[in-house]
Amino acid sequence: MSEPIIRHYGPKAYSDHPPFSYPDYKSTVLRGPKEDLLTIVQTLSETTGPGPVWSEVSEEDADLTTNAGTGGTAIGERIIVTGRILDENGNGIPGVLIEIWQANACGRYVHWRETAFPAPLDPNFIGVGQCLSGENGVYRFLTIKPGPYPWGNHPNAWRPAHIHFSMMGPSLGSRLVTQMYFEDDRLFPFDPIFNSAPEPSRVRMIAHYDHDLTEENWALGWRWDIVLRGNTATPFETDDE
Amino acid sequence: MTKHGETPSQTVGPYFSMRLAGEGQNVLSTRDDRIVIEGTVFDGAGDHIEDAFLEIWQAGPSGRYNHPDDTRDLDLEPSFTGFGRTASDFKTGQYRFETLKPGRVPDPEGAFQAPHISVIVQGRGMLTPVFTRIYFSDEQHANADDLVLRGVPESRRHTLIAELQDGSSPPVYRFDIRMQGDDETVFFDF
Numbered sequence: 001m002s003e004p005i006i007r008h009y010g011p012k013a014y015s016d017h018p019p020f021s022y023p024d025y026k027s028t029v030l031r032g033p034k035e036d037l038l039t040i041v042q043t044l045s046e047t048t049g050p051g052p053v054w055s056e057v058s059e060e061d062a063d064l065t066t067n068a069g070t071g072g073t074a075i076g077e078r079i080i081v082t083g084r085i086l087d088e089n090g091n092g093i094p095g096v097l098i099e100i101w102q103a104n105a106c107g108r109y110v111h112w113r114e115t116a117f118p119a120p121l122d123p124n125f126i127g128v129g130q131c132l133s134g135e136n137g138v139y140r141f142l143t144i145k146p147g148p149y150p151w152g153n154h155p156n157a158w159r160p161a162h163i164h165f166s167m168m169g170p171s172l173g174s175r176l177v178t179q180m181y182f183e184d185d186r187l188f189p190f191d192p193i194f195n196s197a198p199e200p201s202r203v204r205m206i207a208h209y210d211h212d213l214t215e216e217n218w219a220l221g222w223r224w225d226i227v228l229r230g231n232t233a234t235p236f237e238t239d240d241e
Numbered sequence: 242m243t244k245h246g247e248t249p250s251q252t253v254g255p256y257f258s259m260r261l262a263g264e265g266q267n268v269l270s271t272r273d274d275r276i277v278i279e280g281t282v283f284d285g286a287g288d289h290i291e292d293a294f295l296e297i298w299q300a301g302p303s304g305r306y307n308h309p310d311d312t313r314d315l316d317l318e319p320s321f322t323g324f325g326r327t328a329s330d331f332k333t334g335q336y337r338f339e340t341l342k343p344g345r346v347p348d349p350e351g352a353f354q355a356p357h358i359s360v361i362v363q364g365r366g367m368l369t370p371v372f373t374r375i376y377f378s379d380e381q382h383a384n385a386d387d388l389v390l391r392g393v394p395e396s397r398r399h400t401l402i403a404e405l406q407d408g409s410s411p412p413v414y415r416f417d418i419r420m421q422g423d424d425e426t427v428f429f430d431f
Binding site (some may be wrong): 002003004005006007011012013014016017018019020022024026027028029030031032033034035037038039040041042043044045047049050052053054085086087088089090099100101109111114115126127128130145146164166172173175176177178179193194197199200201202204205212226227228229 | 244246247248249250251252254255256257258259260261284285286288296298300306307308309310311312313316322323324325331345347348349354357361363364365366367368369370371372373374381384388389391393420421424425426428429430431
């Protein structure tokens with residue numbers, strides 16, 4: 001074939017996402033654009049993206065309880081986090097690179113900038129992992145439940161427990177970085193980052209405990225589906241039926 | 242068919258470099274004919290942003306993207322992904338990419354766009370990503386015909402043009418990103 005395939009997707013649902021400036025999260029005020037975004041037509045530059053060229057992922061990368069490579073096992077509540085990567089029509093998207101990073105069970109990140117919070121590091125936990133979504137968009141990680149941790153946004157500020165998720169979908173517009181939260185976290189009302197998302201879409205960031213996923217004598221199961229912008233149906237398919 | 246709402250974006254936070262900006266991911270090519278793109282990310286007070294996260298996506302020198310939808314019969318160096326990412330420097334707010342200058346990509350009117358690189362800007366204190374494009378100061382003719390640039394108010398067009406610096410090898414293009422202010426970079430919705 002000599003003509004590229006252009007898969008146009010619908011406009012970004014900005015109303016599903018946080019605003020650029022959300023003053024309760026202080027750092028946003030000077031860091032988001034004030035001018036209106038300039039609307040451009042989608043070209044090959046927008047309908048393609050870096051997702052599909054990433055394929056070098058090993059199975060060990062999806063197990064954060066052992067991927068520190070020390071031979072030891074991370075301390076904490078062992079959990080399975082699984083779900084599907086979906087497009088806006090609910091189709092599973094295979095081959096999406098999913099990268100995660102998180103604090104350890106005590107709420108401590110393995111990062112040189114983390115110096116203020118006197119919580120212990122775990123030598124057997126580095127807090128990063130990755131996998132590719134499989135058939136039907138299914139992904140799965142084994143990790144430990146991160147602890148909440150304090151931050152400097154306002155007095156006595158604590159982040160609810162969360163795992164950072166980065167998704168490289170099939171197109172530039174489907175790029176998504178978000179955070180997965182755990183249902184019933186008592187810190188939700190106090191967290192401006194969680195609450196920056198519009199109320200109707202906030203629940204889409206919350207994983208639910210699922211006893212059917214829980215494995216006997218091994219790990220508790222949490223389910224979380226992620227919806228990326230766009231429609232991955234080929235241009236030859238139609239949504240009419 | 243029920244439309245599923247998008248999962249909301251959240252900030253990458255201060256610790257994204259644990260995973261997202263690994264050593265060397267800002268170098269897309271080490272070929273002799275590579276180019277360097279460097280600049281600083283600024284906030285609305287004019288201060289550099291010490292923890293911005295930049296990702297770039299571009300076609301190769303032939304104008305072809307390393308993507309299954311780009312089925313054109315054009316050269317494609319398999320090792321050139323067209324994707325790079327980096328954190329801005331914590332002390333200076335500077336970033337740097339080494340890459341190949343992209344070729345021209347078709348536009349929807351049957352012509353070709355000027356060489357450009359797509360940029361996704363995120364960072365601590367940014368809840369939703371913004372998208373911009375890097376064009377090149379030594380592509381004046383192509384830039385003048387470019388569908389996207391033509392739609393940008395002339396007074397703001399320069400915010401999208403990386404300036405070729407004098408006398409460096411490999412050639413260095415400077416591209417600063419201003420999130421707010423008089424010279425706010427043009428960000429796109431598409």
